[in-house]
Amino acid sequence: MNVPFNKAGQSDEAEAPHSLVAHFGAAQPLKMDAGVLLSPLTVAYQTYGTLNAQKSNAILICHALTGDQHVANTHPVTGKPGWWEIMVGPGRPVDTDRYFVISSNVVGGCMGTTGPSSLNPATGRAYGLDLPVVTIKDMVRAQAMLIDHLGIETLCCVVGGSMGGMQVLQWAASYPERVFAAMPIATAARHSSQNIAFHEVGRQAIMADPDWCKGRYIDEGRNPTKGLAVARMAAHITYMSDEALQRKFGRKLQDRLAPTFSFDADFQIENYLRYQGSSFVDRFDANSYLYVTRACDYFDLAADYDGSLALAFKGSKTRFCVVSFNSDWLYPTAASRAIVHALNAGGASVSFVDIETERGHDAFLLDVPDFISTTRGFLDAAARARGLPPSRARDI
């Protein structure tokens, strides 16, 4: 694919995304928590499957920190499969033969929805840090505008992992009547001190890179790839369990028989992290990284409800399925249990599964059979309750 590049050598997905886009003009500004009206607003999104006549089969997928709207199609920048093809597609748990699947890039992202690398019409330059700080609630408001734009009243289900799970919780709290079922996965109702700490390390790595230029690197034709890569490396460690790292890499050396007594990537884990860091910078914008990590840090759903998470879900008719992974130390099982506790206290209908796996936080993106079958079961049951016809029988 011929990908255009901007001045900083980044792909131009921010300005010319390979996606559907919804434009919201001056009449429909985004009301941001920062107290600003953002306008114009662009939301880049993908859809899969067909919306039925009753418009009752829509599933919204909310992406994680550095995910995007390319859930189940080849990624326009990396050429790799969509990030959740294991879950989304014909015959998959999120069956695109049955559901109309929507996913949009979050506000503050860099894949076509308005973010720091988008053009600021007031200045004719990229927003950079002139974009107001974005919150999870802002992201969800923009998604709700998109859902309105698509003419959909109620979503059959809102699904998402990690930061996507925060959006799911926010959806359920902000628009309970528009969410028939909700599946927050490997997430938390608020960021812990440790969560904030890891994000701060990443942000400091970016801001310490001389190419960051106080956020104006696009104007300068530069790109703080080193800082962004380090941020990614640090974050990536938190996505895996100690056990999984040990099993996958242990102390194995990279293409050598003995340590080199240097600071080369002697160990396989070093090589792996360097690769994760360097490939990440090809598809992600450093300022976007600052914005989306900040959005997570600011997330504390209970704060809007007098400190009581139960009040956020009081009287909710939404069917919830909360999923955690027992080896996830970033958003540990206890964080999911706190959500379940609040849902119970609020009287909501809730299921909770703690999936046993050694794959850590990233398990929600991987082929973990118990997780996949739970998702299928929950969505099937929700679809039945919503009166959707059964999936077509298919040959496996």
Added chain:
Amino acid sequence: MPPRGPAAFRHRALGTSKLSKSAAKQVGEMLSRDGRLDLLLVADMVDARSRVLDVGCGDGSLLRLLSEERGVDARGIELSQKGVNDCVSKGLSVIQGDADTDLADYPDDAFDYVILTQTLQATRHPRQVLEHMLRIGRHAIVSFPNFGHWRIRFQIAVRGRMPITDNLSFPWYDTPNIHFCTIRDFVGLVDEIGARIERGVAIDKSGKPLQLNLPWWVWNLFGEQGVFRLTRLKT
């Protein structure tokens, strides 16, 4: 003194089950599969359209039955991942958790009935579990194996060995059942925690309820399982 004999409980005749034919068939299947003779009695103690929490709900058979046949708002807690997965696939609201630790998270009066079938003897703190059940629910329904049954007494008395029966098939060193009690013991605990028995049934090996007018000691000797519905003395 509160009335002591089973005949003192005003419970309806068990011959006239409120379950429909298809439900009775479902229960029959459950019973034959799991040997769960107590579930029909438990189901019969639950009013239609009530809110029910089944603690240790397994694959959700009882919850499904209650929700489909009685329009009950049915929720569950289950320890095993497979059980939870089965329940979620059935559209039931079930939480992976443990009776000993997770009941504390539920608010007061959240349910009409909290059910615990064949699990009390496997909890670490049966008294606390029972107290939580009566706090969370207006009624608690409990079924448990009666350790006072004559076969069990016989094995201890005559053979001098820890009992192993069809119902309780684990050897002493490898059993989840760490807090056995007899029907008399259970009734004693109910008194102690300030609860009242609304209904009580003892069933024999074939799942048939023992006659109501028999004295307590007969229940305690010939009842293989006890099924009780409790409520708080004061609300």
